[in-house]
Amino acid sequence: MRIAVISDIHGNLEAIKTAYLDILERNADNIICLGDLTGYGPYPNEVVDFIREKRILVTLGNYDASVYERKFNYIRDNEINKFCMPWTADRLTKRNIEYLKSLPERMTLKYGRKEICFAHGSYRDINEYLNEDYEKLDEVMKDFFGDVLVCGHTHIPYKKIFGEKLLLNDGSIGKPKIGRPNGTYLILDINNENIKVEFIEFKYDTNKTADAMRKEGLPLSCIEGIMTGIE
Template identity: 50%
Template sequence: MKIGVISDVHSNILALEAVFQDIQKRKVDLIVCTGDLVGYGPYPNEVVEFIRKNNILTVMGNYDDAVGYERMICGCDYPDPKDMENAAISLNFTIETLKEENKKFLRQLPYEMILKFEEKSIMFVHGSPRRLNEYLKENSKEAQEVMEDFKYDILVCGHTHIPYVKRYGEKLLVNSGSIGKPKTGSPYANYVILNISQEVDVEICSVNYDYEVVAKEILKNGLPEKFAENIRTGKA
């Protein structure tokens, strides 16, 4: 069983389309998204409608929750006041731009999903099983705590925008990275493929796309210049 896992699309339809094409070439059996379809980028409706049209299994991200329910904050961790101001601009733009039917879709997304293949149980969440917006960074105290009490075989999350694979005894923690707003130091979209058999193999994939078009569209829509820089550099 091959599962392509995408995450943190963040209103970047060009990255989503490029990754979708790459996944199809690799002949996966299933695609799962670990949330944050919207925010930061200029194409929220296009992304949600692509996910809906292609019946991609998706769990709710903190940004999906904030936009779907039209909250005042997105639930991200921004110690810098300027970043907090930019996040507010992004949230307001996305709430104003997204169609009501697409907001309804976001509100109906589950907080978690549990699937079983080849006797392996897999939980998909956005942040962590404990909180929608908790960061499970590689080798972090939070990740260690979560995996100590984890009752399934594999935990797949997103939210940090940096893909990684970490084993905790017999259990596996996989972060699916970000296709729409990577923080790897590269503008390429990244995602993971889980190959589930008696053993579990995880491949971290990266895909080039025309990110300059997205950067220019960000500026055209009056979104912060830093968002365009993020897209061009893959840096936070």
């Protein structure tokens, strides 16, 4: 069983289309998305429609929750979000808003005796940043009862081992923070009790996304972030 894990598309249609084709070439059996379909990028409806059309399993992202609630409960109250959150909410169709509202906060799947939990921030909070240097990381994993925890939200891919437990982050499809404009995702190759993890980095047409953002009047700092991979 090969599972591709993606997240943090953030309205970047060019990135998700490229990632999807790349995933097909790598013969993944399933795709799971860890949320944040919307925000920042110029194509919120198109991204949600794409994910729905491909029947991809999705968990709720913090930005998606903020968009349908029109509140800053789950995102930072800064100048970019003050523009991007209401801009996105105003453009989403009622159908897509209802879709975001229907998403679960976490998803747990069993493969043999392995229990894998998929969530946006962490299994206990969609807005918890599980960075590699997070001071509560040991506490989070100690209280985690599964075998593998797969998260997004930080936009930085990594793998970390806690005894017999594994913590993974797939990075970001549409708004990377790796110092390069390339999107990232991961593939879990599950064979009986063995899980092999492969991190994928891919290039896409960033200029096309940036041009669309400029036409929509999205903030320059947001455009620069997507073009450079630096927040």
